[in-house]
Amino acid sequence: MTLSNHVKYYIIETICLLYILLFIYASISKLMNFENFQVQVGQSPLISAFASWIAWLVLILELTVALLLCIPKFRIWGLLGAFSLMTFFTIYIFIVLNYSSFVPCSCGGILEKMSWKVHLVFNFVFILLAALAVYWRTKIDHIKIFSHNLKPVRSMFILCLCSTGIMIFLFLYSEDIMHYENPFIRRYAKHPVTFLSKKNLTFNSFYIAGISQGRIYLGNYTSPLHIVSVDEKLQDEQVHQISFIPQKIPFKSITINVRGKYFYLKDGTVPAIFRGKISDWRVNSELKSLPYFTQAEPMDSTAVVFRSNNGKNLAHVLGIYNSNDKTKVVYNDSLLQKQIDGVFDTDGILTYSEKQRKIVYLYLYRNEFIVADQIGRLTFRGNTIDTTSKAKIKVSYIKDSTQRKMSAPPYVVNAKAAVCENLLFVQSKIKGRYENDKLWNQASIIDVYDLSKNAYVLSFPVYNLKDEKMKSFRVSHTHLYAVIGRDLVVYDFKDELRNKMENKDSE
Template sequence: MDFQHFKIELGQSPLLSAFADQFSVFVPVLEIIICVLLLIPRFKLVGLFAAYGLMVMFTAYIFIILHYTSFVPCSCGGVLGKMSWNAHLAFNVVFIFLGIAAILLSANFDKQDIRTSYRKSFIWIFSIAFSGTAAVIFLFICSERIMHYENPFIRRYPRHAAMFRNELDLKYNSYYFAGTSGGRIYLGNSTAPLQLFSVDKNLGNQKVDRIIFNGGKILFHRPTVRVQNHYFYLTDGTVPVIFRGSSKDWTLNKKFNGLPYFDQALPMDSSRIVLRSNKGNDLANILGVFDNDNGRLNYNERLLQKQLDGVFDTDGRLLYDETTQKIVYVYFYRNQFIAAGKDAELISRSRTIDTTSHARLKVSYVKNSTERKMSAPPYIVNAGAAVYGNLLFIHSKVRGKFQDETTWNQAFIIDVYDISRQAYIMSFPIYKIKDEKLKNIMATGDHLYAIIGNSLVVYDFKAILKKEMKSAE
């Protein structure tokens, strides 16, 4: 009566997600066939065996969900929707015994050898139970592998993976995440680049620090502040220049020399910077690591893979995790992210669960083919990203298969990946604030922070997500 809802529920199942299309049709068709068999006296016993076998499979399904899956979804809909999973398990076990009783009462036993007849019936009963349970286990193993490593664009939403904790009105929409230090979250301000706003992990204890700059007259265009441990950095790739200072007095006292022009840069440690620059005749994007101690810049031209022009098609978000010392790059317009080591050596190429493997862009060349522009709005796949340890959090802009329309319209969807295993883990929603856009996200060991319009919000990571963090470690 509600086929589409049934299909969505199967898609969210931690056991049958990968086979939701097939089972959404197979299950009701099989149930109707069993009903027909039960109505025909000649095939009644076959129908009873089939009904018993289906109930055994459903019971095995519930048992596996309760004890072996990564999360327990909402209870089934319909008449039994208000039952807990444990109550449903007990309910099913009762009906399994009723099914056995019905089979024994309906069987035509040989009165000359009733013991043999009973033995044959019980052999069938146990054989069906074993086969049905084995089939469900096999489906579970196959589905888990497909969902984590060959995902057909089906999202999983465990309950309470991340829960809203607090919200802070920033008053202005010019803030961005600068980093963390000493348990505080630092925000830079694009309209006041020498000012840092910080809060504690619960968005309390607000503080404003003023950066002291004595570097002479420099014509900055897009200065950005980054905070890491006890240092902070002022970067501007259009100059290009990077200054470093101590967060003890917020004074810039160290200048990095010999830098190329760049448009993204992140500190790796006190002297090393990972950056994205442009190189070659086509000025394609390229990633490299600059070491200020020896003035060397190590590019790796093979990290970013060109599809169209090498600029727009390779655009993305540059990330760095100091705990694993991994560089992570998430493409905006295709379903791919890469992980590299501290010397920009490739570790892995992984794909996100959506199906956009080729950037959907239209690039036009103007001014005698010396300048390029997008001549049509781009198809954005991954709008933002954050990394913590081996977990990668991606704000996806593409609606998945069996995606609940209400959740999609009311929330921003965050997909979680294990970088080391190159596997999809789960998804969770960050609910929208009015019609404001999600500008950026940042992850720590306990929280996900997001800037939505003028608001800074924090979500707590719950047990299921923390378990994945430990597993990734």
């Protein structure tokens, strides 16, 4: 049965009306909550880097196509525009579902209530409707598209190729920018970590001393020789007492590190580092001839990386101590770079990756971290995704310039850090583009970086407990452990992060 031209006109008009309703509704929905729409575009795994102008471009194109469809003279161009735009959206969804690193939420209008697979079917149906309307309209009215030799099917095929090519180009270019030249747009993947359980610690003086052999070890600032350990499920709790009788050692600030089968008792004001085995918790040796230090991280049973004030004008400097070497201590005064005073401006967090055998130092007040090998040679300097390249601090000198102090609250960029294998986890204090205050008030934001590629990976929140924010955290191959208030909290890493940590995911 062949439809008459009169019936075809009615079908074409109906298709045009459906597109007009769809685009006007979608664009008005986006416009009414434009800030949220920009955030959603910014979180896209495909076009994050172009969110500032793509959000406006989508609105303008949807309204323009709707307007063209309303005017009979330009209706054919409106149908072609609708076909191209819907093809563009469909290719976007197809890449999101099959090739992107994660699947974000939807972006406005009717489609916001649909799943991504339903989006795909919905869009495909509308592409077929637009193609049908274009084909019938050109045949009935003998309309030539672009040129006299270009038939409607061929025209739509070219438009389809163009839309696909543009989407693929944006995807590849945006991914490169997001990972290596990030314009301070965080990528919040869909549940890369999930909350598993929590354990009340009774007191708020606990910190995470280390993770070893499937157990989490907690030190206590007020009772430094008292150690609590729990299994990964936070069920089996054990209490340990370090057996140590110091003789006239003026300890002021003892902290404990657990690494592998050893524990380390540290106090940089003495200075001293004592070592023992976690099998019996007895101090059985001392790492002798250590200089004074402000931070120290054991690398193995005989070597320690530390930070001291032995640099020029008492500036911070990183050094390596090895009890097996004749010289024992070697400094590298070129690793930490002075911007203002060499002390406050180079303040940061010292960590060590056992698997990678890399030293990682993260600055507190600027968007930079340092990666060095076991003997203190620079591997590379990396950057966090925020834009604070110079420390925003004010330093005053007192007592004839012999002492210095902060004369104003510092602008903290990076608050805490942990490293496991090739991944660096950074608690940032700076809100990125297209982010709202609500999330920042409710959680601590963790940014993840791949040290093997010097690239940003993704971000995720660690939510507060009873208005208490995270105080410290550590990561294992499979979990993140955090002390929040009086609770120890465990989060489980999903495949996306586990694969990144094991370097299974190639980009």
